[in-house]
Amino acid sequence: MLNISGLNSGYVIDHIPAGLSMSIYKYLHLSRYDNQIAIIKNAKSSKMGKKDIIKIEGVPKELNLPMLSIFGDSITVNVIVDGVIKDKLHPTLPETVKDIFTCKNPRCITSVERGLPHIFKLTDKSNITYRCIYCEQAYKMKK
Known part of the structure; x- marks a missing residue:
């Protein structure tokens, strides 16, 4: 069984349609950050069958999280502070x-x-x- 540790602070981008995590990684320009990042592809999901997940340790500046909905309306963003989910964002499609x-x-x-x-x-x-x-x-x- 795969085990990815939890975050102390950062973001968990969840419910990404399977196969789109690398597109989101490129879109958010995550390669330019020195933060620890975990990409989980094709994770089992009871709602979606398969999904991708991106975990970002720390809080990189200038992430355009609201725009993530262009990759799928199922995407959620959990904001983690001190190991606890402080907020759950549901990005909506921009006009x-x-x-x-x-x-x-x-x-x-x-x-x-x-x-x-x-x-x-x-x-x-x-x-x-x-x-x-x-x-x-x-x-x-x-x-």
Whole structure:
């Protein structure tokens, strides 16, 4: 049986859809922190079948935790202080995302103007679909 110790302080990002923990790791830029980080892939889950979990010791600054919902609406974030869960966050989908994903349309202005920000608006909440504000190209998150 796998045993990952508990945290004294930090975050536990739980209920990540199986296979998406490395995408979240990259999105949060966790490689630039010196904190202890545990990534658990394909953990058994009674609700989801399989899930991923990320445990982050300490409290890195500038984590964009509210944006985690773009990876799945099941994601929760437990805030651990002195070994106890002090708060449980349920991130919700943002209406607008900036520079999170890039437009794949080769004719989009963002392909020509390299410094232009990639901005997407939420157009379909149930299917987690965002559209580029410049060309309407859809970007659909995997569920």
